[in-house]
Amino acid sequence: MEELYREESSTKKDRKIIAGLALLVIAGFLYDEGVNYYNSGRINIMAWGMYLCFLGLWIWRVAFGYTLIIYREHKLEVISHGLGIIRRSYVVDLTHAESFTNRYVKSFFRRTKISHYIHRYNSLDPNQQRLLVFTEGKNNNRLAGLLFKASDEFVRQLKRQLPDKYIEL
Numbered sequence: 001m002e003e004l005y006r007e008e009s010s011t012k013k014d015r016k017i018i019a020g021l022a023l024l025v026i027a028g029f030l031y032d033e034g035v036n037y038y039n040s041g042r043i044n045i046m047a048w049g050m051y052l053c054f055l056g057l058w059i060w061r062v063a064f065g066y067t068l069i070i071y072r073e074h075k076l077e078v079i080s081h082g083l084g085i086i087r088r089s090y091v092v093d094l095t096h097a098e099s100f101t102n103r104y105v106k107s108f109f110r111r112t113k114i115s116h117y118i119h120r121y122n123s124l125d126p127n128q129q130r131l132l133v134f135t136e137g138k139n140n141n142r143l144a145g146l147l148f149k150a151s152d153e154f155v156r157q158l159k160r161q162l163p164d165k166y167i168e169l
Contacts, residue, residue, distance in 0.1 A: 001071040005157040007150060009066040011124035019062045019124055026054050059083070061123040068150055070157055076132065078120040078148060090120060092134055092146055094161055100132040101167045102155050104147060114145045121149040130155065 029051045037043050064082030071077065074094040081087045114133060121129065127149040136144045150158075159166045 001073050001075065004070045004072050004161075005154065006070075007068045007154045009122045009125045009149065010127070011122065012126050015124040015126065019058070023058060023062075026051060026058060030055070065122055066120055066125075066148070068148060068154060070154075070161060074161060076146075076158070078146070080120060090118065090146075092132060094134075096135045096140055097162055097165050098133040098135060098143065099165045099167050100155075100158060100162060101130060101169050102128070102152075103169050104129040104131040105169050112143065114143045117145045117147055119147050121147060125149040127151050132158075 029047075033044060033047050033051065059082075064080050064086075067077075067079040067081070069077045069079070076092045076094055078090045078092075079087065080090070112133070130148055130150050132146040132148070134144055134146070136142055
């Protein structure tokens with residue numbers, strides 16, 4: 001497939017510092033629970049579970065980068081890459097797009113019949129959060145929403161592909 005436009009997720013230094021501090025806090029909590037286990041011999045399952053969930057959430061929201069690609073064949077591909085070994089791809093057929101917005105406003109889309117949202121963005125990315133609504137399923141009868149972060153230039157390129165589907169919020 002021939003690419004029209006490609007964009008990588010980006011991060012700023014101040015956001016990386018905050019993410020690093022958050023990771024240190026999570027590591028401190030895990031260390032403290034390890035010391036408590038070593039001293040008492042009893043494991044606090046709730047605390048370990050909660051801190052491991054925080055660590056998993058941190059990895060999901062911070063440790064992954066994303067590549068957005070618009071293809072000439074009316075396809076949008078989002079490639080997730082992280083931890084050096086994980087690489088996943090998600091492709092949306094733009095011919096099934098219902099709409100897309102320059103920014104995601106939760107209160108506006110709460111009233112819609114979107115069955116599920118697909119989150120494909122890094123929380124450290126300073127770009128605005130966008131939404132692409134499309135149909136999926138056997139008969140293309142279910143609405144889904146792809147949440148991603150992209151630059152204004154990416155939105156302009158996508159608008160060229162779907163000029164009648166663009167909603168400015």
